[in-house]
Amino acid sequence: MVGGYLVLLLTLLGVGAATGAVVVAGMALALLMPPRMTDGKAVWLLRRLSPGDLGLGFEDVAFSVRDDKTGQPMRIAGWWIPHPAAGGRCVVLLHGYADAKVGAIAWAPSWHALGFNVLAIDLRAHGESEGVHCTAGFWERHDVDQTIDRLRAQRPAGTRKIVLFGLNVGAAVAVATAAMRDDVAALVLVDPPADFPRAAMTQMDRAGAPGRIFQHAALAIAEWIARCDFSAVRPAALVRRVRCPILMIDVSCPPRDGVSIHPAMDQAIRARRRDDDDVYFANGTGSGTEVGDRMACQARMENFLKALRE
Numbered sequence: 001m002v003g004g005y006l007v008l009l010l011t012l013l014g015v016g017a018a019t020g021a022v023v024v025a026g027m028a029l030a031l032l033m034p035p036r037m038t039d040g041k042a043v044w045l046l047r048r049l050s051p052g053d054l055g056l057g058f059e060d061v062a063f064s065v066r067d068d069k070t071g072q073p074m075r076i077a078g079w080w081i082p083h084p085a086a087g088g089r090c091v092v093l094l095h096g097y098a099d100a101k102v103g104a105i106a107w108a109p110s111w112h113a114l115g116f117n118v119l120a121i122d123l124r125a126h127g128e129s130e131g132v133h134c135t136a137g138f139w140e141r142h143d144v145d146q147t148i149d150r151l152r153a154q155r156p157a158g159t160r161k162i163v164l165f166g167l168n169v170g171a172a173v174a175v176a177t178a179a180m181r182d183d184v185a186a187l188v189l190v191d192p193p194a195d196f197p198r199a200a201m202t203q204m205d206r207a208g209a210p211g212r213i214f215q216h217a218a219l220a221i222a223e224w225i226a227r228c229d230f231s232a233v234r235p236a237a238l239v240r241r242v243r244c245p246i247l248m249i250d251v252s253c254p255p256r257d258g259v260s261i262h263p264a265m266d267q268a269i270r271a272r273r274r275d276d277d278d279v280y281f282a283n284g285t286g287s288g289t290e291v292g293d294r295m296a297c298q299a300r301m302e303n304f305l306k307a308l309r310e
Contacts, residue, residue: 027209027218031200032133032226034098036126042102051105051120056081056112061119065146067131069139069227076147077101077128080155081108081118088160089308091188092148093120094170097134100127104167110298111165114305117158119151123173136169136196137235138228141176148181161185161308172196176233179241185308187246188301194236194264236268245276247304249297278304 042049051058059080067074079101091111095104101120108118123140124131133139144164152159163186166174171192178184193199201215209215223229239246248269269277282297 023210024214024217024221027204027214028221028225031218031222032135033125034134037098037100037102042100046102046106048102048105050102051079051081051108054105054109056105056108056118063121063147063150065143065150067124067139068142074124074143075130076121076124076143078119078121078147079105081105081112081120082158083112083115083117086115086117086158088158089115089163089185090117090119090151090155090159090161091163091165092144092151093118094123094144094164094166094173095120095126096168096170098126099167099170102127104165104170107165107167110294110301113298114302116163117155121147123170133226133228134169135226135228136193136230137173137176137233138230139226140173141180141233144173144177145180148177163188163305163308165190167191168193168199169196172233172235175235175238175242178244179238182243184242184244186244186305187242188249188304189235189246189265190249191251192235192248192265194268195234196230236264239265239268239272245274245278245304245307246272247278247280247301249280249282249300251282251297276304276307 039049048054059082061078061080063076063078064073065076066072093101093104093107093111095101101122105118105120108120111118121144122129123134124143125134131143148162152162162184164174164178164184165188166172167190171189174187174189175192178187197219200219201212204215204218219230246269248265250266266279269279278300280297280300282293
């Protein structure tokens with residue numbers, strides 16, 4: 001009799017462990033493989049398909065980069081939006097998690113109005129670009145680094161001064177890329193996460209995912225599957241290695257008593273003690289592509305970037 005109960009207990013424990021493993025693996029894959037932005041989704045959510053829908057002339061472009069994870073060629077899709085009087089100034093738009101270049105171009109009219117050439121790209125595993133896993137900047141930084149090199153080789157006159165503009169996870173990619181280079185003129189970061197695992201767990205909580213033990217396990221499994229290390233690309237740590245000025249735009253919500261809801265990033269940028277850095281609180285709606293007072297934000301960007309005109 002006791003033996004029967006023991007077998008039942010062991011069976012239940014085995015089933016529970018197997019179920020837990022399946023749940024953790026599913027969470028890890030969901031983290032690494034966000035749903036891609038499709039044309040249908042873009043039309044439904046954004047009411048646009050290209051820069052043309054914003055009144056901007058553009059060119060479809062693509063860059064063949066070497067995937068540092070696999071060693072194989074990988075295609076990065078993009079849109080080139082020229083400005084006739086850019087004077088060599090160019091901004092690279094890096095979209096957020098589960099978004100694509102079609103989302104990031106919400107900011108393209110502002111950059112165009114500021115006199116910049118604009119390159120909007122789909123990060124790996126997003127939009128029309130190749131790649132399987134999103135790694136919050138670990139592998140993406142190498143993709144963007146190579147894309148900048150190829151862009152400059154193809155369009156030297158239009159890319160003498162490069163600015164990186166990133167939205168949430170795209171901001172993490174921008175920081176990680178700039179930390180590798182000495183030729184980035186400026187960074188503009190919208191709602192940058194200080195630490196991807198913490199941001200991911202916050203989103204898991206909001207989605208009703210199982211608790212911290214499962215979440216930590218899922219992050220560890222994700223790193224193992226994608227052969228990446230999220231701690232190696234923590235934006236709050238990497239900003240110390242960035243040589244150029246940084247503007248952080250907080251649009252998640254109005255600050256409370258002047259305090260950012262991204263305190264770790266706010267503190268990390270202020271700790272650089274650079275007079276040309278800036279932190280700006282914009283009236284937003286919780287999405288980096290939606291800013292209440294776009295003109296005020298554009299004016300703050302223009303003031304921050306005025307040195308690039310010299």
